Every structure is written in C-alpha cells, then in structure tokens.
Amino acid sequence: MSRKPLALYQALLATQPGDDEAARVRGVRRILQAERSAWPDAVRAVLDGAGVGDGYLLRGLLSIATFAPDVRDALERGLPFVVARRVNRIADPAVRAEVLAPLVALPERPGAALLPRGLSRRIEADALAAITIERSAGMRAHVTAGADGWLVADDPAASPRRLPGHVWLFSPNRGAPRGEEPLAPRVVEALLARLLPRGGALVDVTAGTGTIASVARRFGVRSWSGDIAPLAPFVCRADARTLMASPPRGVSAGCADLLVVHPPTFAVWRLTRSSGRDDQLDLYRDDVGAMIAGSLGVVRPGRHVVVISRPVRRAGEVWLATSHLAEGLEEAGVRVVGYVVAVADGGAEDWHLLIGQLPRSV
Ligand SMILES: C[S@@+](CC[C@H](N)C(=O)[O-])C[C@H]1O[C@@H](n2cnc3c(N)ncnc32)[C@H](O)[C@@H]1O
Known part of the structure; x- marks a missing residue:
C-alpha cells in the first residue's frame, strides 16, 4: 500500500x-x-x-x-x-x-x-501570510469609515510610545502566525510617535487589511486608507499610482502629515510578474516609485512619507530592495532623512523603514 x-x-x-x-x-x-x-x-x-x-x-x-x-x-x-x-x-x-x-x-x-x-x-x-491577512480582515469587518473614507480616531486616545535609536527591537504579538506582510502593531506605534504631530492625519495607500489605520486610531490619529485590492471595509479601492491624478472622495492635496507606502514585498511582487528578467529589482523600484510619485501630493510641505519593505530570503537567495526604494524616493524629489530597521525578538522578522521628508516650501 x-x-x-x-x-x-x-x-x-x-x-x-x-x-x-x-x-x-x-x-x-x-x-x-x-x-x-x-x-x-x-x-x-x-x-x-x-x-x-x-x-x-x-x-x-x-x-x-x-x-x-x-x-x-x-x-x-x-x-x-x-x-x-x-x-x-x-x-x-x-x-x-x-x-x-x-x-x-x-x-x-x-x-x-x-x-x-x-x-x-x-x-x-x-x-x-494569506491566513493572517484573512484573519485580520475578519477581525476588522465591523470597522467602517465615514462617507469621505476617513476613519475617526478613538477618544480619549492613548499616546504612542517611542522606540529609541535607529534599530527598533520589538516583541511580536504572542501567537501571531509568522506571516510576511502585515506590519507589526508595535512598529506602527513607534512610527506614529516619531513622525506624527498630535492630532495629525495619516494616509496609507497600500493598506491591505488596514493594520496601520487600526493601530493609528487608538492613538488619536485620523486616517484614510486605500489599496488596489482592499481587504477591510474601511479601506477604499484606489491605485496609489494615480491617487492624485483622480483623487477619491476625502483625498486632497496636503491632507496628510504622514504618507505610508508599504508595497508588496519583492517576492510577492515578483510572483505577479513574468519571471526570468535580470532587471527585476529595477522594475520593482520603478513600480514602487510610481506609487510614491502618484500619492505624494497628499503630504503637507515639511511632513513625512515612510516606505516599508523587508528583505526577501528564500530558497537560499536574498533580495535587498531597500536601496532601490530609497532611489525611488529621491527620484520623486523627497529627501531621505531616516532609516530604521525594526527587528523582532529572536530575529524572526526585520522591517526596513525609509523615512522621507518633503521640502518645507514648494
Ligand atoms: C505589504 S501589503 C500591505 C500590508 C499592510 N500595510 C498591513 O500592515 O497590513 C501591500 C499591499 O499593497 C497593495 N498594492 C499593490 N499595488 C498597489 C497599488 N498600485 N496601489 C495600491 N495598493 C497596491 C496590495 O494589494 C497589498 O495589499
């Protein structure tokens, strides 16, 4: 048998x-x-x-x-x-x-x-990763945004806790599956503490299941979330590459103090593209660069944009996309003013956060 x-x-x-x-x-x-x-x-x-x-x-x-x-x-x-x-x-x-x-x-x-x-x-x-995303989407099924797509902040709100330095150490949520794509809530909290003024507004153009907005609202942050394939009811269907060319309801020039661009990791992006090209990382940079350029208009002068990625380690190979994404920011006219690596206890996760700042006057 x-x-x-x-x-x-x-x-x-x-x-x-x-x-x-x-x-x-x-x-x-x-x-x-x-x-x-x-x-x-x-x-x-x-x-x-x-x-x-x-x-x-x-x-x-x-x-x-x-x-x-x-x-x-x-x-x-x-x-x-x-x-x-x-x-x-x-x-x-x-x-x-x-x-x-x-x-x-x-x-x-x-x-x-x-x-x-x-x-x-x-x-x-x-x-x-897929199970994690489906589970988070289920948990957020009851959260809805206003008619303009903005999610209001909780009141009273807690103050977000900072993490020191440029290497942030955090404990991953107990019991959280080791999915690749959702950003750890403790990292979102530290980002808000570092980059958002009190009462500030956040736009996340690659929101997926809306992790970032869900964390942000607990800290008094209003947010608008979009995604080309939304996974929560409060996430609006929108393409980051054309966000400002045809802005959805609620989105306007300078409406945000912080723009988040958290594109699919290089490995996931590559799954959806034809393989075998040796300039794949350049194409990835161009794709993410188009998302940055297409949505950057939401950021007020002098405020910030953060681009989030992870190195991909698979089948004995590693792809480092971070420096390509830094080029994407600079090509969009944004000065890279910060680079933080957030590492989970035990080294199971590392997130690479590039922080860009817009000129104070345009
Ligand atoms: C890494 S996931 C985001 C995860 C999310 N930040 C979280 O913590 O749960 C990347 C997301 O980018 C979205 N995406 C890919 N291309 C896009 C585009 N052109 N415009 C908007 N969203 C896009 C994907 O649908 C996916 O949900």
Whole structure:
C-alpha cells in the first residue's frame, strides 16, 4: 500500500460501503476509535501495509475530507500533508490558487519525485501570510469609515510610545502566525510617535487589511486608507499610482502629515510578474516609485512619507530592495532623512523603514 496520504485516505474509505464520503469518513473514524483488535480485516490490511501509527497522522488524515479539490490535487502533486492542511485553511479560492500556482506550474514529474528544494516551505510561508491577512480582515469587518473614507480616531486616545535609536527591537504579538506582510502593531506605534504631530492625519495607500489605520486610531490619529485590492471595509479601492491624478472622495492635496507606502514585498511582487528578467529589482523600484510619485501630493510641505519593505530570503537567495526604494524616493524629489530597521525578538522578522521628508516650501 502506498504511504501517500491521499492514496491511504482513499484506501481507508474504500473499506466502507456507499458513495457518501462524509458517511464513509464517519465509519472509518468509528473503527479507528475502537481497539485495534476490533478493527475489520480490510482496515487492518490497509494500515498494516502503510506503516503509519493510528494516532495523530490518522486523525489528521481524515481531515482530507474537508480539503478543497485544489488542495487534494496539490497533495497528489506531492505537497507535504502538513503544508496542504495549512493551505486548506485559506478561505478565498483565488488566493489559494495563487499560493499553489508554483506547484501547479511544475512540469509532470514521476510519482515519487521530490519537489524542488524550498518549494513547500515557500508555499507554507505564503499560506501563513494569506491566513493572517484573512484573519485580520475578519477581525476588522465591523470597522467602517465615514462617507469621505476617513476613519475617526478613538477618544480619549492613548499616546504612542517611542522606540529609541535607529534599530527598533520589538516583541511580536504572542501567537501571531509568522506571516510576511502585515506590519507589526508595535512598529506602527513607534512610527506614529516619531513622525506624527498630535492630532495629525495619516494616509496609507497600500493598506491591505488596514493594520496601520487600526493601530493609528487608538492613538488619536485620523486616517484614510486605500489599496488596489482592499481587504477591510474601511479601506477604499484606489491605485496609489494615480491617487492624485483622480483623487477619491476625502483625498486632497496636503491632507496628510504622514504618507505610508508599504508595497508588496519583492517576492510577492515578483510572483505577479513574468519571471526570468535580470532587471527585476529595477522594475520593482520603478513600480514602487510610481506609487510614491502618484500619492505624494497628499503630504503637507515639511511632513513625512515612510516606505516599508523587508528583505526577501528564500530558497537560499536574498533580495535587498531597500536601496532601490530609497532611489525611488529621491527620484520623486523627497529627501531621505531616516532609516530604521525594526527587528523582532529572536530575529524572526526585520522591517526596513525609509523615512522621507518633503521640502518645507514648494
Ligand atoms: C505589504 S501589503 C500591505 C500590508 C499592510 N500595510 C498591513 O500592515 O497590513 C501591500 C499591499 O499593497 C497593495 N498594492 C499593490 N499595488 C498597489 C497599488 N498600485 N496601489 C495600491 N495598493 C497596491 C496590495 O494589494 C497589498 O495589499
């Protein structure tokens, strides 16, 4: 008997009568909960040959019943079972398809061939990031902005706490999955403390699930959030590259004391572009540069813009995009006045924050 999880699952179900998968799973579960000596011969034959224990793997194995068809297909293509379980927790089928795309794109391989090095880790990391984003979007489903798209600040508001120096050390939220993209709330708080005057206003043009606005409102900061693919109800659909060319309701020249541009990390950006170009980092700089140039008009003279990135380390390679993004800021006429690296305890996360300041008069 094959030890591949899907084949084992199907063989176990085949020991049960009928066509109803859920009923057959219930039948197998009942059998496995009984003493081994009471198992029917057919079930024993499947498991004896499989060389697996009847503990976690078997109870986990039956969760294949809940797997979406694309996740079953991924299992068949050799995705490890634990990674497939994570991918199955992504609710949005389109996002799941994007996470699984590198596996689906592989040429046909003989059954037992191993996946290319680093692929299942990459899929697992993307799945965790997607789950984090979906979870935060769910938590924020009840937060709504005013008719002009601005989220009002909490009253009374706490004062944001600073972090000293240029290397900020912070504790990641306990229990937070190690997704790649959302900015840690403690880092947002320290940014607000350093760059926003009391009662100031913030515009986040790549808000995603709206992490930055959600933190900002606790500290008395009004905010407007936009994203090309919004993930929370208070985030307006807007393209940062054309924000000031056709400003949405609520957005006007000089409406913000701080502009946040937190583009997709280089790795995520590259997933959505054709690969194989050796000038990819330059193209990334141009893309992010267009977001900066297109939205910079919201910033009052003398105030700040922050561009946030992370180095990408994957499959034995590292991409450092920060200096390319600094060039993007300078090309937009902004002086780079600060560079902060925010590092999580244990070194699991590092965020690179480039701070630009607009001239005091234009
Ligand atoms: C790294 S995520 C932002 C995460 C967010 N700051 C947080 O902490 O939750 C990058 C976001 O940029 C958005 N994005 C990409 N291109 C964009 C564009 N041209 N205009 C606006 N948003 C864009 C993506 O949809 C994605 O939500």
